[in-house]
Amino acid sequence: MEFSMDQLDEGHTAPPAERPEACLRAQAEVRRARVVPAVRPHHHGLPLRVGTRASPLALVQTRAFLALLSQFCPVLRGMDVFQEHAIRTTGDATQSTGERLADIGGKGLFSKEIHEALLDRRIDFAVHSLKDLETELPPGIVLACVLKREDPRDALILGPDCELSDGELSGDDPYAALPHGATVGSSSVRRAAQLLHARPDLVIQNIRGNVHGRLDKVRRGDYAASFLALAGMRRLGLEDEASVVIDPAVMVPSACQGIVGITVRAGDTELQHLLGAIEEVDARCMAAGERALLASLDGSCRTPIGGHAKLLPDGRVILTGLVARADGSFLLKRSLECLRTDVRRAALELGDSLRADSPRDVFA
DSSP states (O other): OEEEOOOOOOOOOOOOTTOHHHHHHHHHHHHHOSOOOOOOOOEEESSEEEEEESSHHHHHHHHHHHHHHHHHOGGGTTSOOEEEEEEOOHHHHTGGGOOOHHHHTOGGGGTHHHHHHHHTTSOSEEEEEGGGSOSSOOTTEEEEEEOOOOOOOEEEEEOTTOOOOHHHHTSSOTTTTSOTTOEEEOOOHHHHHHHHHHOTTOEEEOOOSOHHHHHHHHHTTSSSEEEEEHHHHHHTTOGGGOSEEEOTTTSOOOTTTTOEEEEEETTOHHHHHHHHTTOOHHHHHHHHHHHHHHHHHOOOTTSOEEEEEEEOTTSEEEEEEEEEOTTSSOEEEEEEEEEGGGHHHHHHHHHHHHHHTSOGGGGO
16 A cells, blocks of 8 residues: 655644544644645555654654654545554663663663664654664664754652752752752763762662653652653653753753654655655754764763753854763863854864863763
């Protein structure tokens, strides 16, 4: 079975009942769009097979993407045209071991098996949290599309032993509610380094698992506090669980945090063109700058690195980069401003500057 598509519109097909929240958000995105891009006719075998991690957050992101794609492509509505392929990655398989990702291979552990399925033609495209993708994709795979960015900030989750007053909630110190010597759960070397730089009295212990599991561990008092990406909490309807949302100027986010990316085979130009029609150009600009910053720093998975691009109304971008020692004893953070059209070059310049002024052991 093949489909042919020669137009896009903003119909109001009812979303599948089993995934209303994701679909309603996708429909809202379509309604907010002022210009509907033109897409030439496509011919592609059906069903379209989409690969994703099996975590609750990954499935929500995937279904929101499919709802958005269906809204833009009338021929895909009302048909059973998508097959979800939930793929267990090495990163997922090691969630219960307690090992840090940095010690067993880094962020690529959440995409390796998905890349293999794509190259073996078992799936047609794959949905990722872009921060989990390697800076350099495997040969034969391209980033075809990025979606509108969700809030990139980190959220601090406080346990029952931490008291948070209204003043602390709005104050300049997001860690004021953490008792001296408190144990904080984090599997992110980036978050741990920034926290220890500000509060060297704290104790960092590794924590793994999905969003719900981490929240449960903090509620039980296994840890005094932990961190989660606000983007994932919002997509899961758990934003109210965030005790403190941390400004990117205080804790620099992970590069591409909050952005969903879609990968396809490099030779599948039809799907690339189709997905290009729903790409969010602002998100692509931020992703390009932040991924270029990572490429310039070329740190190992054990190197605490942060990157954040903020778009300004006048067409310029503020890029912020951070490198640190894992124990927080060294931290260097710098920003520069550039034109949107110059974001890649500026990111490489910023990365080179950070690398040049950091101790050699930071990148060992």
